[in-house]
Amino acid sequence: MSQVISRVVSPGAPLRRLAVTALVLAVSLTSSAVSAASAGPLVPPPPSEEDRVFGDHLTVTVRDAGAAADGTFELYCHPAGGTHPDASEACGALERNARWGTDTFAPVPDDGVCTMRYGGPATAHVTGRWAGRPVDATFDRADGCRIERWDRFVPLLPAVGAD
Numbered sequence: 001m002s003q004v005i006s007r008v009v010s011p012g013a014p015l016r017r018l019a020v021t022a023l024v025l026a027v028s029l030t031s032s033a034v035s036a037a038s039a040g041p042l043v044p045p046p047p048s049e050e051d052r053v054f055g056d057h058l059t060v061t062v063r064d065a066g067a068a069a070d071g072t073f074e075l076y077c078h079p080a081g082g083t084h085p086d087a088s089e090a091c092g093a094l095e096r097n098a099r100w101g102t103d104t105f106a107p108v109p110d111d112g113v114c115t116m117r118y119g120g121p122a123t124a125h126v127t128g129r130w131a132g133r134p135v136d137a138t139f140d141r142a143d144g145c146r147i148e149r150w151d152r153f154v155p156l157l158p159a160v161g162a163d
Contacts, residue, residue: 056091058128058135060084062158065122069158075128090156094130097152104130105137108145115144122160124150 056077062070074082077091084090098104105126108114119141126137139157141147150157 056130057082058126058130058156060156061125063123064120065124065158065160069122069160075156077130084156086155093153093156098131105135107137108149112145114146117144117147118142119147119150120160122150122158124157126156 058075059072060075061072064070073084075084075087075090076082077087077094080087080091094104122141124139126135126139128135139146139150139153141150141160151159
């Protein structure tokens with residue numbers, strides 16, 4: 001390729017030969033860049049089975065939801081276990097809320113339109129790993145959007161009366 005380029009750019013080379021060589025070089029570089037880009041994944045790969053088996057561990061701390069619901073619980077999934085009072089159903093709730101490409105534990109967006117309902121003083125903090133990814137999420141029931149988010153995670157979080 002360097003011989004072709006040196007012959008083309010030598011004094012007296014026709015302009016057309018120079019343009020064709022530049023086009024061939026550009027196509028070659030573009031093809032190389034496309035090949036390199038397509039060789040790697042465009043999105044992160046899904047968690048491996050090992051991540052799912054050994055990595056799905058959450059610690060759930062609930063406060064002000066009532067004496068029977070308050071406390072700190074450990075949850076393991078795949079298989080379900082730990083000190084959570086309903087480990088199997090809690091893992092099922094997590095599976096139902098999981099969507100590829102989204103954060104299962106994403107907070108309510110700041111610009112959302114929410115009803116001005118108060119769902120009580122209950123709060124929860126969830127930490128650990130889910131689907132091979134770190135989790136550090138807080139929950140409350142301060143308005144309609146936050147109540148809806150909490151309720152999507154029942155029974156990972158306790159069912160509490162709204163309003």
